[in-house]
Amino acid sequence: MxxxxxxxxxxxxxxxxxxxxxxxxxxxxxxxxxxxxxxxxxxxxxxxxxxxxxxxxxxxxxxxxxxxxxxxxxxxxxxxxxxxxxxxxxxxxxxxxxxxxxxxxxxxxxxxxxxxxVQESRKLKQFVTLISQTTARYASGASGTAASPAVQSFEINKRPKIYKAFSDMGIIGEAGAKNIYQVAQLIDQIVHGSGKSYQLHEVYQQLSLQISTDVKTIEQRIRRSIIKAMQNLANLGVDDYHNEKFQLYSTGLFEFKEVRQEMNFILGKSQYHGKINVKKFIEGLLFLAGE
CATH class of the missing domain: 3.40.50.2300 (Response regulator)
Structure with missing residues (x-):
């Protein structure tokens, strides 16, 4: 391109x-x-x-x-x-x-x-748009192309990259990190496997049955881990605005204005934290893992 x-x-x-x-x-x-x-x-x-x-x-x-x-x-x-x-x-x-x-x-x-x-960030946005278009097409009953064979190699090709991102953001030891990975894997299978649309709460329910953990616990673990990732990135940005990890993940996995808001909170310029978007975070991980 x-x-x-x-x-x-x-x-x-x-x-x-x-x-x-x-x-x-x-x-x-x-x-x-x-x-x-x-x-x-x-x-x-x-x-x-x-x-x-x-x-x-x-x-x-x-x-x-x-x-x-x-x-x-x-x-x-x-x-x-x-x-x-x-x-x-x-x-x-x-x-x-x-x-x-x-x-x-x-x-x-x-x-x-x-x-x-910036080019990678734009590709990410196009990837998210493609997911939305694909799931909408299948949800309406339209026929599509065959599922990508990449689903079969998720553990080999995508797991290392996703866990590297967890490590870079300082959340690899969080209980929610494993749940984020599991949810990402399910979403990848849904989108590239069956082509069906998905809602996060439905994916949470599916994971709940697989690991025998209630949905609320899964959701809370995931949100806590993503919030911690944002806080760690914001602290990194305060110390070094041009840090490569900060620039990559703050735009690829979060709305940058929310990371800026968290930085302002850390610096005492605001009484409000930045907000997270779980779906954007997980779809961003999938994009980065697919690169």
């Missing part, structure tokens, strides 16, 4: 640097570029890019205002680039929908790493 990029920066040398990095790293193609925040609105809507790299300070309107206007009208992922070190400005940018913030001067390795992570 070739990703489409748009670069918005009033410095032509920055636009050329980004273009060269995208080309040389084989990340996709630059379909448009722009030097001011006002013209960028229509250019981005017309170009329909996958990823937009946008400067914070732009003529006409700044990058945050631009993203705020466009975020409900495009499926593009936004990456902000700036010389600013202001944590307040960076937080504001994240709250308005960016996925990553890159400091100038641009570091080639950092930009390539971030673009790869």
């Amino acid at each position: 070739s990703f489409r990029f748009v670069v918005v920066d009033d410095d032509i040398s920055i636009r050329k640097i980004i273009y060269n990095i995208i080309e040389q790293a084989g990340l996709g193609r630059l379909v448009a570029e722009c030097e001011d925040g006002l013209s960028a609105e229509q250019i981005i809507l017309d170009a329909e890019p996958d990823i937009v790299l946008v400067d914070l300070l732009l003529p006409g309107q700044d990058g945050v205002a631009l993203i705020k206007k466009l975020r409900d009208n495009t499926t593009a992922s936004f990456i902000m680039i700036s010389e600013s070190d202001s944590q307040q400005m960076i937080t504001q940018a994240y709250e308005n929908g960016i996925e990553f913030f890159i400091h100038k001067p641009i570091n080639v390795l950092e930009l390539v790493s971030v673009l790869n992570k």
